[in-house]
Amino acid sequence: MMLSDAQWSELEPPVEACRPKARTPPQDLQRTLSAILWRHQNGAKWRAIPEDLGPWWRAARIFIRWSRAGRLGTAPQPRARAWAPARDGVPRRHDHTRAPEGGWCRQKGGSGAERDTREALGRSRGGYGTKACVIADGQGRAIAFQLAPGQAHELPDAVPLLDPLPGVPKWVVGDRGYTSHAFREHIWDRDARPAIPPRRHEAPVACPDWIYDNRNQVERLWARLKEWRAIATRYEKTAASFMGVLALAAALDGLKR
Numbered sequence: 001m002m003l004s005d006a007q008w009s010e011l012e013p014p015v016e017a018c019r020p021k022a023r024t025p026p027q028d029l030q031r032t033l034s035a036i037l038w039r040h041q042n043g044a045k046w047r048a049i050p051e052d053l054g055p056w057w058r059a060a061r062i063f064i065r066w067s068r069a070g071r072l073g074t075a076p077q078p079r080a081r082a083w084a085p086a087r088d089g090v091p092r093r094h095d096h097t098r099a100p101e102g103g104w105c106r107q108k109g110g111s112g113a114e115r116d117t118r119e120a121l122g123r124s125r126g127g128y129g130t131k132a133c134v135i136a137d138g139q140g141r142a143i144a145f146q147l148a149p150g151q152a153h154e155l156p157d158a159v160p161l162l163d164p165l166p167g168v169p170k171w172v173v174g175d176r177g178y179t180s181h182a183f184r185e186h187i188w189d190r191d192a193r194p195a196i197p198p199r200r201h202e203a204p205v206a207c208p209d210w211i212y213d214n215r216n217q218v219e220r221l222w223a224r225l226k227e228w229r230a231i232a233t234r235y236e237k238t239a240a241s242f243m244g245v246l247a248l249a250a251a252l253d254g255l256k257r
Helices: 005-018 029-042 056-068 112-119 155-162 181-189 209-225 239-256
Strands: 086-089 122-124 127-136 142-149 171-173 193-195
Touching: 005 029, 005 239, 029 056, 029 239, 056 239, 127 155, 127 209, 127 239, 142 155, 142 239, 155 181, 171 209, 181 193, 209 239
Parallel strands: 171 193
Antiparallel strands: 086 127, 122 127, 127 142
8 A cells, every 4th residue: 555645644743753763764754654554454575565665675674673662562642532442352373474584583582471572472272372452542543552472361451551541531441351340440540430341250330331332442443453464364473563563553544533
């Protein structure tokens, strides 16, 4: 895909704000970013990037560099916050996940915990993959993501997603995976209201249906994000690179909302 001038006019300010200042930008940053988006939307190899989008190695080098530096690790801030639901998706790792052509991203050793942190990959009942948790605003726009190995529970990622919010949401909506008295108390302490149903063996708690029904906004958000081939089937080796893909997809999705 080639970014239109209208899309680029909205993306250019945050791109310039997060671009590493110590590096000389390419002459055509709009075209290079279009090449990065094309690669991840289609799940293709870096070398398959069309020639009219510029050198493939430039797009790969910039994406890897910015992802490692954490420059792509945060989705755009929301423009409205009626409520902030949290939900998890489980993208599967592709069998051919490997470093980009060029060999500058070599596999490193380390303990299992270190590899879990670096790659956010693990084996669960659903297979070998990554658990990605997102917090979104009331219009279904992603605000931030957290990655964890596939076998990890999503509840430990709930507080890190909630605390950095720039404001106080009126409601925090989540499914039963986020059921926790401590988490509900944390939400109340932030002057927000939880709408999280209890588990079947737990005592009833307040969870208004007219609020909880809005959780479908996050389901639809994941459906849109997984239209990107590199998200539906994880192609990135490291957690930093996969976080970069999620942030780029969320940014493009936010421009359409």
